[in-house]
Each structure stands twice: as structure tokens, then as C-alpha cells.
Amino acid sequence: MRSKIVAGNWKMNKNLAETDALLAELSAKLPDTTAEVMVAPTFVNLTGALSTLESSTIQVIAQNMHFAENGAYTGEISADMLLNIGINTVIIGHSERRAYFGETDEILAKKVKAALAKNMRVMFCFGEELQDRKSDNHFNIVESQLRNALFDLEASAWKNIILAYEPVWAIGTGETASPEQAQEMHAFIRKTITDAFDVTIANEVSILYGGSVKPNNAVEIFSKPDVDGGLIGGASLIADDFMAIVKAI
Numbered sequence: 296m297r298s299k300i301v302a303g304n305w306k307m308n309k310n311l312a313e314t315d316a317l318l319a320e321l322s323a324k325l326p327d328t329t330a331e332v333m334v335a336p337t338f339v340n341l342t343g344a345l346s347t348l349e350s351s352t353i354q355v356i357a358q359n360m361h362f363a364e365n366g367a368y369t370g371e372i373s374a375d376m377l378l379n380i381g382i383n384t385v386i387i388g389h390s391e392r393r394a395y396f397g398e399t400d401e402i403l404a405k406k407v408k409a410a411l412a413k414n415m416r417v418m419f420c421f422g423e424e425l426q427d428r429k430s431d432n433h434f435n436i437v438e439s440q441l442r443n444a445l446f447d448l449e450a451s452a453w454k455n456i457i458l459a460y461e462p463v464w465a466i467g468t469g470e471t472a473s474p475e476q477a478q479e480m481h482a483f484i485r486k487t488i489t490d491a492f493d494v495t496i497a498n499e500v501s502i503l504y505g506g507s508v509k510p511n512n513a514v515e516i517f518s519k520p521d522v523d524g525g526l527i528g529g530a531s532l533i534a535d536d537f538m539a540i541v542k543a544i
């Protein structure tokens with residue numbers, strides 16, 4: 296079902312005590328909202344986060360996972376390991392995983408399938424780089440990222456997919472896509488999914504925008520009809536900023 300979502304990707308930030316303190320502040324300041332609010336702390340703090348948020352509606356999600364069930368993959372974490380501690384949503388395809396850890400569309404397609412096979416929800420990230428936008432190739436890039444990772448899924452799998460369009464040039468740069476650029480791309484994404492699957496799937500999937508969303512631009516971005524929320528990096532590390540963005544939805 297298409298829901299409003301605000302998710303905080305903490306990346307490699309916050310130790311155990313800092314995680315606990317930020318989560319306590321977030322849960323105390325969480326406004327009344329029908330939106331789903333999620334945070335993705337680092338792996339080692341997931342269990343602690345779950346217990347700190349035990350009586351909160353804030354969901355704890357993972358930043359990544361491996362596609363294999365188990366085995367000789369030093370340093371990796373499987374879907375079963377996440378499920379076993381109580382995590383059922385995972386971010387896959389973040390541009391930092393693609394850029395710094397060599398995650399190709401092929402690898403990401405395997406991860407998506409592995410997570411869906413376990414009934415996990417997948418927040419799939421994708422988006423063009425600056426040179427793609429400058430050369431007017433951004434629609435092609437986005438279409439191919441979606442096609443390569445998601446278009447051979449069963450139609451029924453889409454209920455567990457959340458999309459996060461994150462233009463790479465807007466991540467952590469302070470440069471935001473204008474609300475019109477975000478709306479234009481989100482509408483294109485829905486049309487692409489309509490063509491590949493059907494209009495019901497396209498209209499039911501939540502499409503988040505990510506890239507320097509801050510309290511001062513969130514209302515305008517979230518007011519666009521095809522933007523269902525945001526994936527937030529930097530601003531999710533500051534409780535008042537993150538909660539201002541939650542209020543904006």
C-alpha cells in the first residue's frame with residue numbers, strides 16, 4: 296500500500312551511547328503522524344536500537360545486506376540475520392554502496408531478490424549522477440537502474456518495494472533537486488512502472504525523494520503529488536531537524 300514514509304539513513308555515524316541518546320530524543324519528540332518513520336543505524340547498533348525503541352512506532356531498518364543465505368562472506372550480514380533480530384526492512388542500492396563498494400545493478404538485483412524471498416521490505420535506492428543530468432541522460436539512467444534490478448520481479452513482489460529516488464549530485468552536497476525536478480522524475484518513474492507492469496502497481500508504490508532534504512525545503516518537496524516522503528541523510532542525525540521533516544510530511 297502506498298504510504299508516506301520518512302526514513303533516516305545514519306550511515307557510519309553514531310556509536311552505541313550516541314545512538315541510544317538520539318533515539319531517545321527522537322521517540323520523545325515524534326509528532327502525531329500517520330507516516331511511517333524509520334531509522335537505519337549501523338549494524339552493530341541495530342539490536343540496541345530495537346530495544347530502545349521497543350515502545351515507539353519508529354521502525355528500525357538496515358542499511359544493507361548480502362544476497363547469500365550464509366557462508367564464507369567475511370564481514371557480511373544476511374537477510375536471516377536481520378530477520379532473526381527483528382529487522383524486516385533493508386535499504387538496497389544506496390549510491391554510496393554503488394560508488395565505494397562496487398555494487399553493480401547485477402549485484403543489487405540479487406540482493407533485492409534475496410530480501411524479497413524472505414518477505415523483507417526493500418527500500419531500493421537509485422538516481423543519476425551529475426554528468427547524466429547535464430547530458431540530459433537522467434531519465435535513461437533511472438529507467439535502466441529500475442529495469443536491471445526490479446523489472447523481472449513478480450508483480451506480487453511490488454507490495455514489499457519502496458523506491459527512493461536519490462540524484463547522486465544532491466546527496467550530502469546541500470544541492471537539492473527542485474520540487475519540480477523531483478516531481479518530474481517521480482512521475483516518470485510511475486510511468487515507467489506502469490509500462491513495465493501496470494498502473495495499479497505504479498500508483499501503489501511509495502516513491503521517496505532523497506538528497507539534501509532539510510527542514511527548510513521538506514514542505515515544498517513533499518507537497519508534490521508523486522513524492523511520498525524522503526530518505527534523509529545528514530538531517531536525520533539531528534533530532535529537531537529530522538522531526539521537523541517528519542512534521543513536513
Ligand code: PEP
Nearest residue numbers: 466467505506507528529
Ligand atoms: C542519503 O544519503 O541517502 C541522503 C539523502 O543524504 P543527505 O540527506 O545528507 O543528502
